[in-house]
Amino acid sequence: MALFSKPFNLLTGFLFGGGLALTGLLPQIVKGPARWGSLAFPANVIILSLFLVFLAGAFLMRRKSSFFAWLGSPAAAVPSIAWCLVFTLVMGLTAQVPGRGWLGNMISFWPFVLCYIWLTTVVGLVAINHITRVGRSWREVSAVLNHLGLFVVLVCATLGSADKRTLEMTLHEGETVSVAVSEDGTTYDTGLSVRLDDFTMEVYPNGMPKRFASDVVVAGKSGKGTAAVIEVNKPLKIDGWKMYQYGYDEAAGVEGEMSILQLVKDPWLPLVFGGIFMMIAGAFLMMFTGLKREDAR
Amino acid sequence: MSWDAFIWFAAVAVILWAAGAVLAWTGKKRTAAVTVYGLGIVVFLSFIVAMWVSLERPPLRTMGETRLWYSFFLAVAGMIVYSRWKYKWMLSFSAVMSLVFIVVNLLKPEIHSKTLMPALQSPWFAPHVIVYMFSYGMLGAATLMALYVLIFKKEKTTVADMATADNLVVTGLAFLTFGMLFGALWAQEAWGTYWAWDPKETWAAITWLAYLLYIHFRIARPKEWETSMWILLLAFVCLQICWWGINYLPSARATSVHVY
Numbered sequence: 001m002a003l004f005s006k007p008f009n010l011l012t013g014f015l016f017g018g019g020l021a022l023t024g025l026l027p028q029i030v031k032g033p034a035r036w037g038s039l040a041f042p043a044n045v046i047i048l049s050l051f052l053v054f055l056a057g058a059f060l061m062r063r064k065s066s067f068f069a070w071l072g073s074p075a076a077a078v079p080s081i082a083w084c085l086v087f088t089l090v091m092g093l094t095a096q097v098p099g100r101g102w103l104g105n106m107i108s109f110w111p112f113v114l115c116y117i118w119l120t121t122v123v124g125l126v127a128i129n130h131i132t133r134v135g136r137s138w139r140e141v142s143a144v145l146n147h148l149g150l151f152v153v154l155v156c157a158t159l160g161s162a163d164k165r166t167l168e169m170t171l172h173e174g175e176t177v178s179v180a181v182s183e184d185g186t187t188y189d190t191g192l193s194v195r196l197d198d199f200t201m202e203v204y205p206n207g208m209p210k211r212f213a214s215d216v217v218v219a220g221k222s223g224k225g226t227a228a229v230i231e232v233n234k235p236l237k238i239d240g241w242k243m244y245q246y247g248y249d250e251a252a253g254v255e256g257e258m259s260i261l262q263l264v265k266d267p268w269l270p271l272v273f274g275g276i277f278m279m280i281a282g283a284f285l286m287m288f289t290g291l292k293r294e295d296a297r
Numbered sequence: 298m299s300w301d302a303f304i305w306f307a308a309v310a311v312i313l314w315a316a317g318a319v320l321a322w323t324g325k326k327r328t329a330a331v332t333v334y335g336l337g338i339v340v341f342l343s344f345i346v347a348m349w350v351s352l353e354r355p356p357l358r359t360m361g362e363t364r365l366w367y368s369f370f371l372a373v374a375g376m377i378v379y380s381r382w383k384y385k386w387m388l389s390f391s392a393v394m395s396l397v398f399i400v401v402n403l404l405k406p407e408i409h410s411k412t413l414m415p416a417l418q419s420p421w422f423a424p425h426v427i428v429y430m431f432s433y434g435m436l437g438a439a440t441l442m443a444l445y446v447l448i449f450k451k452e453k454t455t456v457a458d459m460a461t462a463d464n465l466v467v468t469g470l471a472f473l474t475f476g477m478l479f480g481a482l483w484a485q486e487a488w489g490t491y492w493a494w495d496p497k498e499t500w501a502a503i504t505w506l507a508y509l510l511y512i513h514f515r516i517a518r519p520k521e522w523e524t525s526m527w528i529l530l531l532a533f534v535c536l537q538i539c540w541w542g543i544n545y546l547p548s549a550r551a552t553s554v555h556v557y
Contacts, residue, residue, distance in 0.1 A: 283475060
């Protein structure tokens with residue numbers, strides 16, 4: 001057994017990633033591409049809970065099992081990053097157009113998905129490891145923020161994607177509308193009533209668009225109308241919806257009296273933003289703490 | 298203050314930067330080098346401030362105006378790194394980088410009147426681009442360090458050489474992270490989605506992963522210096538593709554909204 005006392009290292013890590021990629025071909029061939037849409041609530045919350053229980057178990061097992069010790073170590077970090085890098089490179093070199101085979105729909109390609117799940121697992125375990133040492137130094141604080149932040153972003157962005165609603169609402173001046181249409185053509189009642197009072201488009205002297213703005217009155221649950229101007233980069237937030245200036249009557253141009261708003265509701269967004277802010281704070285701290293240097297000893 | 302005055306401010310700044318860089322190469326007069334170089338930065342900044350006052354808005358809206366800030370921040374970055382880690386070549390490097398953007402601004406003044414599409418009219422625009430440029434400067438310096446270690450240096454690589462590369466990468470990676478996340482926050486504000494796997498975003502992720510690979514490889518295999526340096530070169534190739542190479546990639550040209 002002595003020979004196999006430390007069977008998991010950098011090299012076996014690269015092989016593990018290769019095995020994972022091959023394994024991913026199985027569901028890809030049998031069941032087809034990963035269906036992110038099937039993760040809608042409550043499936044995503046159940047999966048997240050199971051995943052967190054698994055991570056806690058893996059953390060507790062780290063002294064008994066060399067596999068779980070490795071899974072939260074730099075020797076797993078390097079090959080998991082490398083494999084994700086390889087798949088993302090292929091994605092960057094291949095036009096991502098639905099219907100163009102496996103590689104043309106990389107985010108649903110099982111080998112890609114499995115490698116990113118592996119990466120997320122490693123990031124999660126490394127985060128727990130650093131949390132247990134957080135009192136020791138600012139470098140540990142930085143490591144917690146970096147890894148936990150990335151973990152939260154990866155988990156919430158993927159598991160939460162199915163709960164995100166993105167709708168288009170078409171408005172004509174003077175009309176009040178409460179329904180909006182999703183990408184697949186389904187009509188939803190948004191619970192809002194939106195009246196477009198005026199659509200303004202300004203152009204530069206050379207004809208390039210300069211500003212689009214929709215003058216609207218929006219009534220939400222409370223029933224009270226809120227007057228607002230929605231323009232590009234200046235969305236309106238109401239009742240959990242964010243309303244964006246999205247489109248206009250391109251044929252009519254400046255004379256147009258129609259505006260398309262995009263309505264987005266993403267219940268997981270605050271968590272993702274929490275993760276993003278942790279990563280920003282962690283990266284900031286990292287500049288002062290630097291790398292832990294083993295070769296300097 | 299108008300753009301016509303730019304060439305004079307820039308000329309004085311560049312002369313001071315060159316003088317500071319020469320002093321740095323001598324290796325002895327560090328305080329003098331930083332002082333002279335810093336004076337150049339003050340001269341350059343005074344032009345930006347004057348523009349700000351005369352335009353009655355921060356000069357951050359056009360590409361030319363943001364290039365002003367790249368030149369400024371690259372010089373600042375060079376001075377910080379030089380003061381802290383004392384690399385002789387750092388001031389020359391950052392001065393040349395700044396000069397490139399100054400020359401572009403002098404040769405392409407028509408850009409200043411160019412219109413800005415509504416999506417770009419955001420307070421995120423300048424910080425997003427400026428922190429990316431600062432990061433690219435740092436990672437460019439790290440690449441020079443890798444080439445120096447792998448190709449030009451005759452003597453054995455030292456722990457200090459590796460520490461230099463590590464420090465530059467850590468700073469560059471921190472700013473790369475800021476740039477990417479500011480982009481995500483901006484995209485959320487502009488389009489209601491923080492990440493859409495647009496080819497530019499995909500390549501930003503590739504570049505970020507490549508530098509993460511370097512950092513983690515340094516931790517996992519602290520003594521394998523040569524391999525680390527090769528990872529650094531690979532990462533810089535990814536960075537270049539992300540920055541401008543993407544405009545020539547068929548896969549990106551077809552679908553990206555981020556080609557400019």
